[in-house]
Amino acid sequence: MAKKKTYIQALTEGLDIALGEDDKALIFGEDVGKNGGVFRTTVGLQDKYGEDRVFDTPLAESGIMGLAVGLAATGWRPIPEIQFGGFNFEPMDQICGQIARNHFRFGGKVKMPITIRTPFGGGTHTAEMHADNIENYFTSTPGLRVVTPSNPYDAKGLIIAAVESDDPVFFMENLKLYRSMKDEIPEEKYTVPLDKAKVVREGTDVTIVSYSWMLNESLRTAEKLAADGISAEVIDLISLSPIDTDTIFASVEKTHRVVIAQEAQKMAGVGATVASEIAENVILSLDAPIGRVAAPDSVYPFAQDELTWMPNGDDIEAKVREIVAF
Amino acid sequence: MTLSTAPAAAQDLSTDQLLEAYRRMAKIRKFEQRLHLENQTGDIPGFIHLYAGEEATAVGVCMNLKDTDYIGSTHRGHGHCIAKGCDIKGMMYEIFGKQDGLCHGKGGSMHIADLSVGMLGANGIVGGAPPLATGAALTAKYLGNHGVSVAFSGDGGSNQGTVFEAMNMAVVLNLPVVFVFENNGFGEASGADYSVGSKDVAGRAAGFGLPAVKVDGTDFFAVYEAAKDAVALGRSGGGPSVIEAKNYRWFGHFEGDANLYRTKEQIEEIKRDHDPLKIFRSKVEGLIDMAELDKIEQEAEQEVDESVAEARAAAEPTPDQLTVDVYKNY
Numbered sequence: 160m161a162k163k164k165t166y167i168q169a170l171t172e173g174l175d176i177a178l179g180e181d182d183k184a185l186i187f188g189e190d191v192g193k194n195g196g197v198f199r200t201t202v203g204l205q206d207k208y209g210e211d212r213v214f215d216t217p218l219a220e221s222g223i224m225g226l227a228v229g230l231a232a233t234g235w236r237p238i239p240e241i242q243f244g245g246f247n248f249e250p251m252d253q254i255c256g257q258i259a260r261n262h263f264r265f266g267g268k269v270k271m272p273i274t275i276r277t278p279f280g281g282g283t284h285t286a287e288m289h290a291d292n293i294e295n296y297f298t299s300t301p302g303l304r305v306v307t308p309s310n311p312y313d314a315k316g317l318i319i320a321a322v323e324s325d326d327p328v329f330f331m332e333n334l335k336l337y338r339s340m341k342d343e344i345p346e347e348k349y350t351v352p353l354d355k356a357k358v359v360r361e362g363t364d365v366t367i368v369s370y371s372w373m374l375n376e377s378l379r380t381a382e383k384l385a386a387d388g389i390s391a392e393v394i395d396l397i398s399l400s401p402i403d404t405d406t407i408f409a410s411v412e413k414t415h416r417v418v419i420a421q422e423a424q425k426m427a428g429v430g431a432t433v434a435s436e437i438a439e440n441v442i443l444s445l446d447a448p449i450g451r452v453a454a455p456d457s458v459y460p461f462a463q464d465e466l467t468w469m470p471n472g473d474d475i476e477a478k479v480r481e482i483v484a485f
Numbered sequence: 486m487t488l489s490t491a492p493a494a495a496q497d498l499s500t501d502q503l504l505e506a507y508r509r510m511a512k513i514r515k516f517e518q519r520l521h522l523e524n525q526t527g528d529i530p531g532f533i534h535l536y537a538g539e540e541a542t543a544v545g546v547c548m549n550l551k552d553t554d555y556i557g558s559t560h561r562g563h564g565h566c567i568a569k570g571c572d573i574k575g576m577m578y579e580i581f582g583k584q585d586g587l588c589h590g591k592g593g594s595m596h597i598a599d600l601s602v603g604m605l606g607a608n609g610i611v612g613g614a615p616p617l618a619t620g621a622a623l624t625a626k627y628l629g630n631h632g633v634s635v636a637f638s639g640d641g642g643s644n645q646g647t648v649f650e651a652m653n654m655a656v657v658l659n660l661p662v663v664f665v666f667e668n669n670g671f672g673e674a675s676g677a678d679y680s681v682g683s684k685d686v687a688g689r690a691a692g693f694g695l696p697a698v699k700v701d702g703t704d705f706f707a708v709y710e711a712a713k714d715a716v717a718l719g720r721s722g723g724g725p726s727v728i729e730a731k732n733y734r735w736f737g738h739f740e741g742d743a744n745l746y747r748t749k750e751q752i753e754e755i756k757r758d759h760d761p762l763k764i765f766r767s768k769v770e771g772l773i774d775m776a777e778l779d780k781i782e783q784e785a786e787q788e789v790d791e792s793v794a795e796a797r798a799a800a801e802p803t804p805d806q807l808t809v810d811v812y813k814n815y
Contacts, residue, residue: 211627217657222650225616226623229634232605233555233624252610252647257617265598265606266589267810302811326812 161343166336169311169344170200170276173318174238176348178208181236184322186213188223188240188276197242198278198337220246224253224275231271232261238322244279244331245288247296258327259302273328274321279307280333280372280422281469287459290334292423297329298400298432305400306353307331309374311342313397316351324353331399333371340375356403358410362392365416365483367475368407368433370396373420373452376472383476389483399429407433408441416482418450420475425453447485450478488698488714488726492706495769503769506548506705507778510540510762511785512573513564517736519789520563520580524740528797530582531593536564538703538735541761542667543568545708546635546728549716555603555621555634557614560595561734562607565637570602577792583799590802591810611672612638612645615664619651622662622725633661633719641672643686652693652725661719663712664695664727667702669734674746687729695727702730703761706768733759 164172178184186192186201192215195202205213216223220241227237241247247254254275261269281290297305304326308314314332321328359374360381369377374395381391392410396402411417417437419430434449452474460468495503517537523529536543539561547556547568558565566576571587579586580594587599598606605621608614618636625632642648643666655662666686670677678684690697696718700707708730715726733755737744744752766778 214658217650217653219650219654221647222616222619222654225647225651226620226654229555229557229605229617229620229622230624231620232600232617233621235624235627237620252613253616256610257608257613261606262812263810264588264592264596266587266591268588268600269598269606304812 161345163341164311164344165338165341166311166314166332167198167200167338169315169342170318170332171202173315174201174204175207177238177319177322178204178212181322183234184212184236184238185230186238186240187216187226189218189242190215191240196240201240220249221253224250224258227273228253228257228261228271231273232269236272236322238274238276241275241277243285243289244277244293245291247277247293254297254303254329255300259300263302270325271327272325274318274330275328276330276332278332278334278337280335281459281465282335282372284462284465285334286462290465291459292454294331294399295423295428298429302327303400304328304353304398305331306398307333307371308351308397309333309336309371309395310340312344313351315344316349317353317397319348320350320353323350328353331371335372336375351397354398354401354403356397356406357395358392358406359395360391360393362390362414364390364414365418365479366392366394366410366414367418367420367479368394368396369420370399370429371422373422373470377420377475380472380475380479384479389479391479396429402432402436404436404440407437411437411441412444415444415446417445418452418475418478418482420452420470422469423454424456425451426456428453447482450482452478488696488728489710490698490700491710492704493710493713495706495772500773502548503773504777504781506544507765508781508785509544509568510705510765511782512788513537513540513543513567514762515782515785515789516563516567516573519793521736521740523793529580531595533580533594533740534561534738535734535736535740536561538755538759538761539564539667539669539732541705541765542665542702542708542730542732543637545705546663546665546712548709549712550603550633550635552602553630554632555605555618555625556637557605557618557621558607558637559611559614559639559642560607560609561639562595562597566597566599566604566607569604571597571599571604573788574792574795575599577796578799581796581799582801583796584802585799589806591806612642612648614638615648615651619655619660619662622655622660623658625661631720633663633716635663635665637665637667639666639672640668640670640677640681640686642666643689644672644680652690652695655725656694659724662725663715663719664725666727666729668729668731671734671738671746673738674742676746687727690727695725697727697729699729699731702732703759703764705761705765
C-alpha cells in the first residue's frame with residue numbers, strides 16, 4: 160500500500176528496512192541514537208534495533224569514519240552519518256584516502272561496504288559549513304560512489320540499494336527537500352539503481368540535466384516552458400559518480416540542445432564533467448552551445464545572502480530560452 | 486588498572502615461545518637489512534620505510550595476539566606484518582609490486598594487508614591505524630570472542646588529531662584496543678623532543694582516561710609483559726590502554742634519507758648498545774643454546790634470500806589491473 164511520505168520519512172523507512180534485512184548493518188554518528196538524529200532521520204531506530212546497532216558517537220567526524228573503516232574491514236556494513244555536509248572536510252582522509260581506496264590498494268581483498276549519509280545544499284538559512292554543495296570534492300575521488308535522490312520515492316529505494324552495495328557510497332541528502340515535498344511511496348522494500356540516471360520528463364526541444372533540489376526547479380521550469388510551446392526533457396542524474404552518460408547522450412541526440420543545472424559552484428564539478436562528456440562524445444548532435452546554470456565560483460555566503468547567490472528556476476528558464484533561441 | 490612496568494622473566498616463557506619470539510625478530514631484521522640493499526638496485530617501486538632496530542616492540546606485542554585479533558599499522562609496517570604472521574614471500578612479492586603479492590602488487594610496502602592473520606593494513610598516514618583499529622575493536626566487542634585490536638603508531642603519529650579522536654572514542658565505547666606508540670625519537674627528520682609538546686607521549690593517555698605505561702621498546706621481555714597486561718585488560722572487557730615503547734630505528738626515515746639529523750657515530754652507538762636481538766640473547770643466556778639462535782638467523786636469512794629471488798622473477802600485474810577493484814561491482 161502506498162502512503163504519502165516526506166523525503167525524511169522515506170529515508171527512515173529505507174534505513175529501517177536495511178537494518179531489518181542485514182544484522183551486520185550499523186548506524187552511528189552524532190546524536191543519531193537516543194535523539195534520533197538532528198533531522199530526525201534515524202528516529203525510533205535505536206528503540207527498535209538496540210544500542211549496539213544504532214549508537215551515538217562523540218562529535219569527532221574522523222573518529223566516526225575511522226570506526227567505519229575498521230568495522231567494514233572486519234565484516235560489518237556501517238552507515239555512519241556526518242551531520243552536515245561541510246563537516247565532511249574533517250574526515251576527508253578517512254573517506255578519500257582510506258575508504259575509497261582500500262578495495263583497490265589491497266587487491267580487492269578488503270571490502271568497504273560503507274554508506275556515508277550526509278545532508279547538503281543551501282536555502283534553509285543554515286549558513287556555510289552546513290549548507291555547502293560538497294559533491295565536487297567527492298566525485299573526483301575514484302572508488303567512491305556518489306548518489307543523491309531528488310524525491311522521497313528515490314530516497315527510500317536508493318538508501319536501501321546503497322546499504323546493500325559492497326561499494327562505499329557517499330549518500331547526499333538535500334536539506335531543502337527533507338520536508339518540502341511528499342510522494343506516495345510503497346511501504347514494502349524496493350531499490351533504485353545506484354548508477355542509473357532517469358528521464359523524469361520527456362521532451363523534444365531541449366534536455367535539462369540536473370539533480371537534487373535543482374532537478375525539482377528544472378521540472379517546474381519545464382512545466383512553465385511548455386505553456387510557451389518549448390518541450391523540455393528532464394534528466395535526473397541520481398548518480399553523480401559514476402555518471403550515466405548513455406542516458407544523457409541518447410537524450411541529447413534526440414533534442415540537440417542541452418542545459419546542465421546544478422546548485423554547486425561552477426568550476427570543476429558535476430556539470431563540468433557532464434558538459435565535457437557531451438562535448439567529447441556527441442558534440443555533432445548539438446545545434447547550440449552547451450548551456451550551464453551553477454552558483455558563482457565564490458564561497459557559500461552567510462544566510463541573508465544565500466537566495467541571491469544560489470541559482471534557481473529563473474536562471475534555468477533564462478538559460479533554456481537562450482539555448483533554444485540560438 | 487596499572488600496566489606492568491617490570492619486564493617478564495625469560496624463565497616465565499616456554500622454550501618454544503622464546504624460540505618463536507627470536508624467530509620473528511630475526512626474520513624482521515634479515516628482511517629489512519636485505520631490503521636496504523635491494524632498494525639500492527633501483528628495482529623496488531615506491532618508498533620503503535625500514536623497521537630494523539624496533540623488532541622487540543612489534544614481536545613483544547604480537548606474541549600476545551592470535552590470528553583472530555587485529556592490528557593496524559603505519560608506513561613502517563614490515564615488522565608489524567611479520568610479527569603478526571604475514572607470509573614473508575607474499576610480502577616480498579608485494580614490495581616488489583608483483584601480481585602474486587599479498588595485495589596483487591597494488592599496495593606495495595606501505596599498504597600491505599592480510600585479513601587471514603588479522604593484519605588490517607599498513608597505512609601511508611602515520612596516525613592511520615588508531616581510527617580503524619578502534620573500529621575493529623568494536624567488531625571484537627560485537628563478536629564477544631574476547632578479541633583485541635592493536636593500533637601501532639609512533640611519536641610522530643601521536644601528534645595527529647585522528648589519534649586523539651580514536652583514543653577518546655575507544656574510552657567512550659569501552660573498546661578492547663591497545664594503542665602502541667613506538668617512540669623512536671624522530672617523526673621523519675624532526676625530533677620527538679621538539680614535536681611532542683609535553684615530551685611525554687604516554688602521559689597524554691591520562692587526559693583521555695586511559696591507563697598507560699612506558700617501556701623499553703628494545704627489550705622484548707619489557708614489551709611482552711606490558712602488552713600481556715594491556716591485552717588481558719582488553720580481553721576481559723576492561724577497555725583500551727596505551728603503551729609507549731621507546732626504541733631506535735637503525736635506518737633513515739625512508740630509504741634514501743641522508744640521516745642529516747643524526748651523526749654516523751650516533752647510529753653506530755644505537756646499533757651497538759640498543760640491538761633488540763643482542764639484548765634478547767643476553768636475557769636468555771643459560772636457558773637457550775646460542776647455537777639454536779644462530780640457526781634461526783641462518784634460516785631467516787635463507788627464507789629472505791628465497792623470497793627475494795622468487796619475487797624478482799615473478800610476474801608483474803597486467804595493465805588491466807589498474808582499473809579493476811576500483812568499485813567492488815564495477
